Amino acid sequence: MAVKEMSGFAEIPALFRRMTGDEKHEWAAASTLDVLWVLYNRVLDVSPDRVDDPDRDRFLLSKGHGPMAYYAVLAAKGFLDPSTLDNWTAWDSPLGQHPDRVLVNGVEISSGSLGHGLPIAVGTALGLRLQNRAARTFVLVGDAELDEGSNHEAIALAGRFGLDRLVTVVVDNASGTHGWPGGVARRFEVEGWQSSTVDGRDHDALHAAFTQDHPGRPLVVVAEVDEGERR
Amino acid sequence: MTSMRQVFVDTVEDVMRHDPRVAVVLAEISRDVFTPHERVINVGIREQAMVGVGAGLALSGLRPVVHTYAPFLVERPFEQIKLDFGHQDLGGVLVSIGGSYDDPVWGRTHQAPGDVALFDTLPGWTVRVPGHPDEVGPIVRDALRREDRVYIRLSLRENAAPHPVVEGFTEVRRGRSGVVVAVGPMLDTVLAATRDADVTVLYATTVRPFDAAGLRAAVDRAERADVLLVEPYLEGTSAHLAAEALADVPHRLRSLGVRRDAELRAYGTAEDHDSAHDLDVLGVAAAVRRMFGHPVAAA
Numbered sequence: 001m002a003v004k005e006m007s008g009f010a011e012i013p014a015l016f017r018r019m020t021g022d023e024k025h026e027w028a029a030a031s032t033l034d035v036l037w038v039l040y041n042r043v044l045d046v047s048p049d050r051v052d053d054p055d056r057d058r059f060l061l062s063k064g065h066g067p068m069a070y071y072a073v074l075a076a077k078g079f080l081d082p083s084t085l086d087n088w089t090a091w092d093s094p095l096g097q098h099p100d101r102v103l104v105n106g107v108e109i110s111s112g113s114l115g116h117g118l119p120i121a122v123g124t125a126l127g128l129r130l131q132n133r134a135a136r137t138f139v140l141v142g143d144a145e146l147d148e149g150s151n152h153e154a155i156a157l158a159g160r161f162g163l164d165r166l167v168t169v170v171v172d173n174a175s176g177t178h179g180w181p182g183g184v185a186r187r188f189e190v191e192g193w194q195s196s197t198v199d200g201r202d203h204d205a206l207h208a209a210f211t212q213d214h215p216g217r218p219l220v221v222v223a224e225v226d227e228g229e230r231r
Numbered sequence: 232m233t234s235m236r237q238v239f240v241d242t243v244e245d246v247m248r249h250d251p252r253v254a255v256v257l258a259e260i261s262r263d264v265f266t267p268h269e270r271v272i273n274v275g276i277r278e279q280a281m282v283g284v285g286a287g288l289a290l291s292g293l294r295p296v297v298h299t300y301a302p303f304l305v306e307r308p309f310e311q312i313k314l315d316f317g318h319q320d321l322g323g324v325l326v327s328i329g330g331s332y333d334d335p336v337w338g339r340t341h342q343a344p345g346d347v348a349l350f351d352t353l354p355g356w357t358v359r360v361p362g363h364p365d366e367v368g369p370i371v372r373d374a375l376r377r378e379d380r381v382y383i384r385l386s387l388r389e390n391a392a393p394h395p396v397v398e399g400f401t402e403v404r405r406g407r408s409g410v411v412v413a414v415g416p417m418l419d420t421v422l423a424a425t426r427d428a429d430v431t432v433l434y435a436t437t438v439r440p441f442d443a444a445g446l447r448a449a450v451d452r453a454e455r456a457d458v459l460l461v462e463p464y465l466e467g468t469s470a471h472l473a474a475e476a477l478a479d480v481p482h483r484l485r486s487l488g489v490r491r492d493a494e495l496r497a498y499g500t501a502e503d504h505d506s507a508h509d510l511d512v513l514g515v516a517a518a519v520r521r522m523f524g525h526p527v528a529a530a
Contacts, residue, residue, distance in 0.1 A: 054291075054292055058290075100318075101319060101320075102320050108290070109290070109319060110314070110318050110319055113310060113314055115279075116283060116310075116311065116314055116315055118283075119279060119280045119282075119283025119284055119286075119287070119311075119315075120283045120284075120286050120287040120290065120315055120319075121287060122280065122283070122284055122287060123256075123283060123284035123285060123286060123287020123288045123289075123290070123291070123295075124287035124288075124290045124291050125287070126272065126284065126287065126288060126291075127254070127287060127288040127289075127290070127291025127292065127293045128291050130254065130269060130270060130288075130291075130293065131251075131291065131292065131293070133291075149279070150279040150280065150283065150311075153274070153277035153279055153280035154280050154283065154284075156275075156277075157274055157275070157277065157280055157284070
C-alpha cells in the first residue's frame with residue numbers, strides 16, 4: 001500500500017491545512033480531534049491493512065459533520081493518502097462533508113444524519129458478541145446529537161443487554177440548545193452504563209478513561225470540550 | 232391453514248439451525264411466535280433501534296431479519312432503512328405483517344398501503360409479495376441465502392392455491408384483449424373478476440425488480456396493448472415501471488389499488504375495505520369491463 005506513514009500528533013495541523021474550501025463546521029471538527037487521536041494512536045486495535053479483519057476494533061463516527069479531524073487522523077495513520085485531502089469535497093473525491101464508508105478505506109459507517117451511529121453500534125457489539133469475538137466497538141456522538149430520541153432507545157438497550165465491549169464517547173462542547181441538566185453522563189448511568197467524565201483535551205485522561213475495566217456493562221466517556229475553545 | 236407469518240417464523244428457525252449467520256430483530260410484535268434463541272433479539276417498542284441494530288448485526292457479518300407490523304417496520308423508522316441499510320450498503324431481510332389493512336378495526340395507525348411505494352424511493356431493494364403461505368417458505372429461504380436487501384410483505388389475505396415461486400411474472404391465463412397483472416393476494420380476485428374477459432392474467436410475487444420483459448412479452452402476444460395493474464397496496468405503485476416497460480408501444484395503462492385520495496375513517500373487515508377501494512371482485516370486474524369491453528358488447 002503506497003500510503004506514507006505519518007504518526008505524530010504534530011503532523012495533524014499540516015494535514016488540516018491541506019483541506020480547503022467552504023468549511024462551516026471547522027470548529028466542530030476540531031472539538032473531536034484529541035479524542036480521535038487518542039483512540040487511533042493508543043486505544044483502537046486497527047490498521048490500514050486489516051480493515052476487513054473481523055476481529056478488528058470498530059470505531060463508528062456518528063457525529064459525521066465536521067469530519068476534517070477524522071480525515072486528518074485517518075491520513076496520519078495511513079488509512080488515507082494525505083494527497084487525498086487536497087481536493088476534499090470535490091466531485092471525484094472520496095471525502096465529503098460527511099464520511100461515506102463505501103468511499104473511504106477504514107471508515108466503518110457513513111454518517112451525517114444524527115442519531116444513527118449509537119443504535120448501529122449496539123447492533124455491531126451484539127453481533128460481535130454473538131460470534132464470540134473480543135473486538136470492541138467505539139462510537140462517537142456529540143452532546144447535541146443526543147437530542148435525537150433514537151440514541152435513547154439505544155442507550156437503554158445497551159444497558160439492558162450488558163454490552164461490555166461497547167464504548168460511547170460523547171464529545172461535549174455544550175452545543176445542545178436545551179442542554180442536559182445534571183450532565184450527559186447521568187442519562188447513561190441510569191440505564192446501567194459505567195461512566196467517566198474527563199477533559200476532552202487531556203490525552204492521558206482520555207486514554208485512562210477509554211481503557212478502564214467495565215465488566216458486565218457498557219462504558220460512556222464524556223469528553224468535555226470548552227464551549228469557547230472550538231478550534 | 233398455517234398463516235404466512237407462521238411459515239415465515241418456522242422457515243427462519245429451520246434455517247437458523249444450520250446457518251449461524253442468521254439473526255432476528257423484533258420490536259415486541261411476534262415475540263411469542265419465535266422460540267427463544269440467543270439470535271432472536273427483541274428490542275422492545277423501539278423501532279428506530281430495531282432497524283439500527285439490524286444494520287449493526289449486518290456490519291458484524293450476520294444476516295439480519297428485521298420484523299414487525301408494516302407501519303412500524305417501514306414508515307416509522309424509514310430514515311433508518313434508507314441510511315442504516317441503503318446508504319451503508321448493507322444487506323438485510325425486512326419482513327412485515329399487516330399489509331395495507333389486514334386488521335382494519337385497529338384503524339389508520341395499523342395500515343401501511345404506502346410501504347412498497349416507499350421502498351421505490353430507495354435503490355437496491357428486492358420486494359416480494361407472496362399470495363399464499365406455501366409461497367412464503369421459498370421466498371424466505373432465498374432471502375436468507377442472499378447478501379442483498381429484501382423486503383417481504385406478508386398478509387392475512389391469501390389466494391386459495393399457491394403458485395411456484397419464480398423471479399418474473401407467471402402467466403396464469405392467456406387472452407387476446409390485453410393484460411392484467413395481479414400482485415400477490417389479489418390473484419383470486421382478479422381471476423374471478425376476469426372470468427368472462429378474454430385477457431391474459433400475469434401473477435407477480437416478485438414486484439421489485441419489476442418483470443418488464445415479462446409484461447412486454449405478454450403485451451406483444453395480445454391484440455391490444457392494454458394493461459391493468461391490480462396491486463394490494465397504494466394504487467399506481469408499479470405504474471411508472473409498467474409505463475417504462477411499454478415506453479415504445481402506444482398503450483393504455485390503468486392501476487387499481489388502495490385509494491390515494493382519501494383516508495377511510497372506517498373500521499369493519501378487510502373485505503369492507505376491499506369494497507371501499509374497488510378491490511373486491513365487483514370493483515375489479517367493473518374496471519375490467521371498462522378497459523377490455525363487455526363480452527356481450529364485444530361479441
